[in-house]
Amino acid sequence: MVGIRPKRLMSFYVRFGVQLLIIGLAIGICCGCGTPSAYASATGDSEGLSSLQSATLQRIIDEAEPGSVVVLPEGSYSGAIVIAKELTVQAADNVVLTNTTSSPAVMIKADGVVLQGLRITQEYADEETAAVLVQADDTALTELRIKTQGSGIMLRDANEAAIFNNEVTWYRARDTNGVSSNEARPRGNGIDLYNSRGSRIERNRIANMKDGIYLENSSQLIVEKNRIYSSRYGIHCMYIDESRIVGNIGEYNFTGAMIMGVKNAQISNNSFLKQNRNVYSQGLLLYDVQTSTIERNYVEGNRVGIYIERSSNNELMENSVYRNFIGIQMLGAENNKLHHNDFVANVIEAEATNSKDNELYHNYWDSAQGLDMDDDGISEIAYAINPFYQQMIADKPAFMLFFQSPGMAFLSAMYTANREQWTTDRSPFMHLNVALDETAALSSGDVVKERVLSKETFMLIIACMLLITASLTIIYSGVIKS
C-alpha cells in the first residue's frame, strides 16, 4: 500500500498538470478568436438594425439641398448610387454599401462632392467597373473602405481631386465551401486616374489589386505616403508630367513603381522592398523618363533595385540600394547623373549596356576595390560597370541560369572590350553616403509600429507562460515528492 501511494499521487499530479495545460491552451485559443468573432457579431447586429435599399440612399441624396451636409445613418445599404449635385456625404460609424449591379457603387457627376467614411463592397466582378467612379472636379474622397471585385477608385477627366486615407482591397468571394472562387479573376486597379490633372493621392492603403495606383495621361499629381502591398505594380505611371511621388511604401508587388513615359517628376523618399516574386521584378523601374529627379529612395531585396531604360537627363542621388540581386541596371540610358547613391550587398551591383554619357560620381559601391591615397574619402580608382552578363542574357535569356556562377564571374572578369565606353564611376566614395539608421527609419517608419505586439496578444502570451510554468511546477513537484 505504502509503495503504491506515491505513485498514485504522482500520476494525479501529472494528470492535473496536463489538464491545466489543456485548459490553458483552450483559453488561449478562445482569446485568440475573441477579437474577430466580436467584430463579426457587431457587423451582424448592424446589418440587422436596418437593411435599406439603394432607393432610400438615393432618395436621401436626391432630397438633400445642394451644398448641404448629409450624414448617413448607420446601416447597410445596397445598390448603386449617383451623386449629381454638390454635396458632402458623411457616413456614421458603420455604413456599408453593397453593390451587385454592373454600375459603380458610387458615381460622382457633380463638382465639389465630398464623400467620407463609407464602407463599400463592390461585388460585381469586372476589371473595368469601379467601386467609386468620379467624373467631376474638386472631389474629396476620404476614409473610404473599399472591397472590390473590380477596381477601386476611378477618376476620368476629373481634376483637382483629393483622395486621402482610403483603403482599397481585393474582395475575396467565397463559395459555399468557403473556398475562394475568384482568385484567378482579372483584378482592377486600386486607384486609377485617366486624363485627370492636379489631384492629390495621400495616405491610402491598397492591397492585392492589379496596379495599386495607376496614373495615365495626367499631370501635376501628388502621390504621397501611400502603401501598396501584394499588387502587380505598386505605382504605375504612364505619360505623366510634373508630378511628385514621395514617401510611398511598396512591398511584395511585382514591381514597386513602374514609371513610364514621364517627365519632370520628383520621385523621392519612397521605399520599395521585397519585390521578388516575379522573375522580372524591380523595385523602381524607369522607362522613357526624362528630366526627373529620383532621390533618397530606399530599395531593398528586389530582383533589380533600380532599372533604367531609354531615359535621359535625370538625376539619381542619395538612393540606398540594398540586398538586391542586381542593384542598378541601365539599358540605353543616356545623359543621366548618378551620384551619392549607396550600393550595398547586392549580388551584382550594376549592369549597364548602351548607356553613354552618364555622369557617375561619388557613389558608394561596397564591392568595389577602392584606394584612397589622399584621405579625402574618395577612391582614386574608378569603378567601371561590366556589361558582359547583361549582353549575354539579352541574346540568350536562358543564360540567366548562370547568374553569378563562377564561370560567368570568370568570363566577366576576362571581358574588357571597349572598356573606355563602359559606364564608369570616376570617383567612388569610400564610405556610405546616407546614414543607415536614417534609411531604416525612412523605409519602415510606420511598419515597425505595426509589427509591435498588440496588448491582447501580449497578455495572452504572458497568461500561457504562467499556465505552463504552473503546470510544470505541479508535475515537477509531484514527481519530486514521490
Place this chain on the structure above:
Amino acid sequence: MRKSLAILSIVLVFTALLGCGQKKFAPQAIHEDVDVCAVCNMQVKDGAYATQIITKDGRSLKFDDLGCMNKWKMENGTDQIGMDYVRDYNDKSWIEYEKAAYVYDPSIRTPMAYGIVSFKDKKAAEAFMKEQGAGKLLSADELAQHSWQQSKDMMGMDDHEHMEESSGTHGQMHGDGAGEDESKEMNMNSNSGH
C-alpha cells in the same frame, strides 16, 4: 541486318534534319506570370493587345502593344524575324501580321497608348469601327506609313517621337480638342481599355 539498320537510322536523321529546315515559327502561348514586353518591360496580358515575333532561331519575343513590336522592328530590323503575329480583337487567335486588318484611333486605349487594334479580317474591323463610331482602317502595308503616335496630351515626349510626329501623315488626328472629346465618349461606352 546491321546494314539496313544503319541505312534506316541515316534516313531517320535526314528526315529529322529536313524537318528542322522547314520551321513553321508557330506562335507560343502567353504566360502572364513570366512574359514581359521585350521593349517596354510591362507584363504581357494574355489578351487582344498582345503581339509576338518568332525569330528565325526560334526565340519568341512578346510585346504588350503593337506599337512596342513596331519599335523593336525599327531598332533591330526585320532580318531576324521568322514570323510576326498579332491577335484578333474578338477571339484572341493569333494572326500573321501581314494578313491582319488594323483599326487606329487615338481614343482606343491600349497598354502603351498606340491606339491600334487588330482583326483577322476587314469585316470584323469594320464592324468594330461601326460599333465605336470612330477609327481608321489600315492594312499591314499602310501601317508602315503610320505615324505611331502615342495618344497622350503631351506632344513630343522625346525627340525621337517628335520627329515621327512632324513627318507622320496622321498628325492632324491628334488635335487636343476633338480627339479628347471623342476619347471621353469612347471610354464611357466601351471597355476597350486594358
